[in-house]
Amino acid sequence: MKFLKWSAITLVVLVAVGYFQRTNILLVLPGIIDEAKNPIAQNKKIIWSQPDESAPIQNPSERPPNIVLIIADDLGWNDITLNGGGVDGGSMPTPNINELAQNGVNFTKGYTADGTCAPSRAAIMTGRYGTRFGFESTPVPTGMSQAVSMLAQKRDFEPEIIFSSEDDRLPFEELGMPSSEQTIAEILKDKGYQTGHIGKWHLGRGEGMLPQDQGFDDALLMASGLYLAEDDPNSVAAQKDSNGYNKFIWAAMKHAASFNGLDRFKPDGYITDYYTDEAVKFIEINKDRPFYLNLAHWAPHNPLQALKSDYDSLPQIKDHTERVYAAMIKSLDRSVGRVTQALKDNGIEDNTMVIFVSDNGGTNMINLPEINQPYRGWKITFFEGGIRTPFFVKWPAQLAKGTVVDEPVHHTDIFPTIAAASGAHLPSDRKLDGVNLIPHAQGAQTGPLHKALFWRHDHYQAVLADGWKLQVNKRPDKTWLFNLNIDPTEQKNISTQHPEKVAELMSLLAQHNSEQMAARWTSVLEVPVNIDKTDEMGWAQGDDYIYYPN
Numbered sequence: 001m002k003f004l005k006w007s008a009i010t011l012v013v014l015v016a017v018g019y020f021q022r023t024n025i026l027l028v029l030p031g032i033i034d035e036a037k038n039p040i041a042q043n044k045k046i047i048w049s050q051p052d053e054s055a056p057i058q059n060p061s062e063r064p065p066n067i068v069l070i071i072a073d074d075l076g077w078n079d080i081t082l083n084g085g086g087v088d089g090g091s092m093p094t095p096n097i098n099e100l101a102q103n104g105v106n107f108t109k110g111y112t113a114d115g116t117c118a119p120s121r122a123a124i125m126t127g128r129y130g131t132r133f134g135f136e137s138t139p140v141p142t143g144m145s146q147a148v149s150m151l152a153q154k155r156d157f158e159p160e161i162i163f164s165s166e167d168d169r170l171p172f173e174e175l176g177m178p179s180s181e182q183t184i185a186e187i188l189k190d191k192g193y194q195t196g197h198i199g200k201w202h203l204g205r206g207e208g209m210l211p212q213d214q215g216f217d218d219a220l221l222m223a224s225g226l227y228l229a230e231d232d233p234n235s236v237a238a239q240k241d242s243n244g245y246n247k248f249i250w251a252a253m254k255h256a257a258s259f260n261g262l263d264r265f266k267p268d269g270y271i272t273d274y275y276t277d278e279a280v281k282f283i284e285i286n287k288d289r290p291f292y293l294n295l296a297h298w299a300p301h302n303p304l305q306a307l308k309s310d311y312d313s314l315p316q317i318k319d320h321t322e323r324v325y326a327a328m329i330k331s332l333d334r335s336v337g338r339v340t341q342a343l344k345d346n347g348i349e350d351n352t353m354v355i356f357v358s359d360n361g362g363t364n365m366i367n368l369p370e371i372n373q374p375y376r377g378w379k380i381t382f383f384e385g386g387i388r389t390p391f392f393v394k395w396p397a398q399l400a401k402g403t404v405v406d407e408p409v410h411h412t413d414i415f416p417t418i419a420a421a422s423g424a425h426l427p428s429d430r431k432l433d434g435v436n437l438i439p440h441a442q443g444a445q446t447g448p449l450h451k452a453l454f455w456r457h458d459h460y461q462a463v464l465a466d467g468w469k470l471q472v473n474k475r476p477d478k479t480w481l482f483n484l485n486i487d488p489t490e491q492k493n494i495s496t497q498h499p500e501k502v503a504e505l506m507s508l509l510a511q512h513n514s515e516q517m518a519a520r521w522t523s524v525l526e527v528p529v530n531i532d533k534t535d536e537m538g539w540a541q542g543d544d545y546i547y548y549p550n
Contacts, residue, residue: 074362169522
């Protein structure tokens with residue numbers, strides 16, 4: 001009887017502890033499950049596919065150009081010093097990223113395909129809006145939406161998070177790009193290129209969705225979210241507990257990679273440098289044959305976690321968060337420099353096309369207010385701060401250095417531009433949304449490249465045509481219209497003054513939507529995003545915001 005009494009008391013205590021610790025349990029549970037399903041082994045040496053030694057070695061100038069596509073993650077317009085800004089007012093320079101524009105082509109109106117990472121990457125890989133094949137929002141792991149919504153602390157005037165059940169949603173592994181889509185790697189593979197992917201993929205883990213199923217000979221994948229192990233003495237962190245999303249990343253993510261599969265192992269060092277080490281190896285191994293390298297960095301996406309040596313090298317930056325972030329940008333810039341130096345060292349710089357873009361603008365969740373200046377908005381939004389980022393192409397053999405193109409260009413343009421440079425055949429059985437940028441880069445053509453550009457996340461949508469930009473959002477029910485020709489930083493909403501322009505752009509948007517397919521997975525979370533404030537600034541009555549369906 002006494003045993004039963006104490007068992008009942010113990011059970012009550014455990015239930016009570018579980019209730020009061022439910023949020024912490026929810027935070028760590030996804031990581032525990034992930035570790036149980038796919039444990040992280042010790043580091044393994046990467047063995048890239050070797051060239052056919054019997055094949056004749058071609059002179060680099062007599063073969064199709066090599067292609068190196070570098071994709072930064074959440075890089076803001078003001079994160080590099082090219083445009084007179086930069087982190088901490090430019091005290092941390094970015095000479096290697098700048099050099100791509102200074103010695104190549106600077107597309108000053110470079111637009112991302114989306115305000116978030118995965119749909120942008122889908123558009124880059126295919127030359128098509130992701131909405132053409134149902135890729136409308138960024139896939140998130142099961143449980144993440146619920147954990148983040150539970151951790152969120154509603155502040156005065158802040159709209160509620162809208163959360164719906166995940167029960168009817170496809171498994172996380174199946175939230176990705178259909179295998180029926182044709183990628184850059186596939187068209188270059190048909191042209192005889194050696195193809196390699198390094199870093200973030202985020203286009204699905206299901207059958208037929210991994211890089212090696214989509215035209216890549218080898219793929220070194222990002223397999224979790226930390227740059228180093230959390231307790232590594234060589235790392236310095238910031239903003240770990242600033243909001244629900246950051247709490248989730250630090251609780252659930254590990255330091256992990258995988259190669260040509262999903263089995264995880266520990267990377268050898270800080271992830272940005274580790275990816276760069278392997279990129280240099282890939283270039284050296286393939287210097288005597290045409291290759292395509294997709295170097296998709298995680299930097300400077302949160303979690304804010306820098307290499308201590310980079311952090312220590314920036315004592316002039318007094319704010320701790322900004323110093324950590326600057327150190328992350330420094331590692332990204334160092335990576336670009338090492339890649340371009342590897343091309344020089346192997347005698348293939350002239351006939352290599354290097355493209356540098358970001359997947360979207362900087363996020364408000366790291367609480368650094370200047371990263372997208374002078375533009376409004378953040379990652380997730382379709383304001384300029386969320387979708388206008390650096391966009392550079394360097395190809396010394398064909399493109400004059402210091403060229404500037406001021407017409408709007410788009411992620412979807414990367415696919416047909418690479419196809420034109422390589423001589424690869426474009427798909428004939430589907431509509432491409434991008435255009436070849438080379439004639440404009442060479443000065444052979446001028447004028448608009450696109451009649452209009454479009455963005456869509458369920459009820460939040462936007463269109464840009466002739467410098468006029470319309471955004472519509474059902475929650476809240478609001479319309480924004482800006483004339484970027486005279487108001488490039490979107491300060492004055494003129495939708496009520498120009499109803500005829502609103503109607504004209506709505507017609508363009510409706511026509512575009514009629515050509516798209518329904519989203520392949522439904523939204524389970526709608527998060528309010530303040531247009532003008534970082535996460536820690538709080539809310540005030542009358543703040544501009546959008547709801548992001550994810």
